[in-house]
Amino acid sequence: MALPPSDLTEPDWGTVLGNGPGADKVKADVSDIWRRIVPALSAATRITNAQREVVITFCTAQARVWEAERLISRDGLLVVGANGVLVKNPATTVVNAYSSILRAARVELGLSPSAAARIAIPQNDDNADSDIWD
Template sequence: MAVVKPINQHIREGTFRPDRHSSRLALPPAELSEPDWSTVIGDGPGAGKVKADASEIWQRIVPALSAATQITDAQREVVVTFCSAQSRVWEAERIISRDGLLVVGANGVLVKNPATTVVNTYASILRAARVELGLSPSTAARIAVPQTDEDDDTDGVWD
């Protein structure tokens, strides 16, 4: 089964064709509101720093995403996932830096630090989210910013 791109992605990439894509759902761009990171990340050891990191990532990427990709509120959860995953990677990296790549296991033998597994798991999530959001260099290179007149917005899609 072929994967169908959302119409907004066709518009961003410059591949929109009214004869092929006009019957698809088009979502209007929206100002994204930052989530309450306590409900996303929760509480626990190190959670304060993870929340602060997630908020910092949000503040840094959302303005750029909004301007470049006309992201919608319906796509907000991908951004939340990206910010949360990146902040978790940073936390796991801090743990690895503090404790080392190898730690003493339950039987007294050196074992791989469990935080390395966390890094690998969240790295996979980040790769997928980067592609979805156009944040990887290769994906960003394929995105064409739609040309608009000063008084027109993306070919009247939002009129």
């Protein structure tokens, strides 16, 4: 299905992410990611508002990976568990889970090097009607 191009509208990250502890930093991260990738995606892939959820998923997953990485940096790879024994930091599980989501979203959006290589950018034919969406 071909959809007409449209500008992606940045969501209200407070609605998407809520306002719990640490939410302000995650919202700042996710907004920064959105503002960096959306212009390139719009130009290269003609992604539309009808498809923006995958962009939201990508931005959110990347921000969550960063959030979990900050926790790992702060607390270490091993933490003291409930029984007083060192255990793997639970944030490593979060990194793994969101990394899988991020990997899939990268492929969908053409943001991995291999996926980007498969994107065919439409060539502008000077003899053709340049506005195919009318």
